[in-house]
Amino acid sequence: MHGRQLCVCVCAAWFLAANGEDVTCLSEYYMGREGFRSVPLSPLVYTPIAHRPDWYWKKIFQMRGIDPESVKSGYTEAWLAFLFVEAQEAMTVCSIEGGRYWDCILDVRKVYDLAQGSARSTFAGRLAAVFGITLAAPDPLPGHLRLSLCAPARCTESQVVQEIFPLAVDMLMGERPQQMLGNASFRDVVVAHEVAGWHDFDIDFAIVGVNRCGTTSLRKNMELHPDVVIKGDEEETILSYELANRLLPLKAQVEEYNAQVQERITAKFKATGHRPHIVGIGNPLLFQSALVRQKLALMPQLKLVLAVCEPVGRMEKIFMMEKYCHDDLPAAQKRLVAWPYRDGSEVCFPSTSALLTERHGQLKLFWDQRIATAQHLAALAELFPSRLFVLHQTELRDTPSNIFNELAAFVGLRPFPEKIVFRRYNSVGGHRTDLCFNASLVRSLQRLLEREYVMQESILQAFRGIRIAARSTRCDLVDKVDTTYCPNMAC
Structure with missing residues (x-):
């Protein structure tokens, strides 16, 4: 000195x-x-x-x-x-x-x-x-x-x-x-x-996306397991909003978050008499944030759950909620078939044909966000080669007991109790827009979304060794199944 x-x-x-x-x-x-x-x-x-x-x-x-x-x-x-x-x-x-x-x-x-x-x-x-x-x-x-x-x-x-x-x-x-x-x-x-470090967060698994592919159903049904508690009744934003640009979290924020987790654990224990020990979060947009992906990668104990779904149907649902012209917008918002935050001042379109005619015009940003999905999926798969569980939305609909017990084993849980009934949430069936009346439009959209189809098939095969007929769209079944409607409720 x-x-x-x-x-x-x-x-x-x-x-x-x-x-x-x-x-x-x-x-x-x-x-x-x-x-x-x-x-x-x-x-x-x-x-x-x-x-x-x-x-x-x-x-x-x-x-x-x-x-x-x-x-x-x-x-x-x-x-x-x-x-x-x-x-x-x-x-x-x-x-x-x-x-x-x-x-x-x-x-x-x-x-x-x-x-x-x-x-x-x-x-x-x-x-x-x-x-x-x-x-x-x-x-x-x-x-x-x-x-x-x-x-x-x-x-x-x-x-x-x-x-x-x-x-x-x-x-x-x-x-x-x-x-x-x-x-x-x-x-x-x-x-x-x-x-503090990202590993200091009390999180064992995260449902990270894809939005409009059944993530609400995943979140609500996973919490039916007696050993699981989901942090928050709504989508968790601690990683994407409160700590959006931080390379390391503040210790006070970690401690506050973990205290809230303990409150949820205590509340479930009081309600059920059983103390859960596996903590999950859910936010369907986490998969598409490069910043969030890096935070998740620095949590070595964390496992990720990703739901994918047929790209054309997903695009139609998002278009319906964000861009479709509804005769009565407030009523559509109440039914949750229109985005709750639309104020009626933004441009809307009376037909899904605008997806092609305005692809390079007023819907360019809308398309850019959809096209980027394949890139985000590829980045997620590369970053989490052994900690990612990928499922297809059809599995939630057709074989829910099988898929949720696979998920339970993946995150380190015993099988779900047999008496549990797995329900679907935010499902809107039948003809949601005019898309399924226009077969040529469906085929054009499939061609434009080919990269996402290929990526979905690739990661389902790589991570679970399964093949799903992902090229079928909802329009192939829209007239053959009962119309469902259960936004924000179980059905």
């Missing part, structure tokens, strides 16, 4: 001790400073490339030896995997060093405003030097900087902010960082949160 650093350590410890404060955090940091500072300061929040200035990404790519041309989209699987694994490894290394990993946000503009005289230009100069950029005036200064750091495990949040953070940012604020703040303290310019 250099002489000046030793002096700072001793003097700081003496000052804190004289004021009756705990000095163990600071002294432990100095004793293990080399180890704590060797932990990579990885980004803990994902930011799309377009949301950061060019100089930021240029510096990041240069430091990591990455070709910028290979990650232009910002969402390539390889780039995301790199970021997530790097963050996880940094937290693990910190733990090995005897520390906890923290996500800190520095209010750069406030520091600049608090600094006096030459301290302002010094601060701006240091910031420019760290990122290799030119800052001629305060305007180009970023509003905030997110900095991760490793601190001794015994350090509290307050100690991390007031004692450890100033030492960790000496490259920005010099060896006497407090001088930059005048009469303010670091609590005025820094917010710190401890982070």
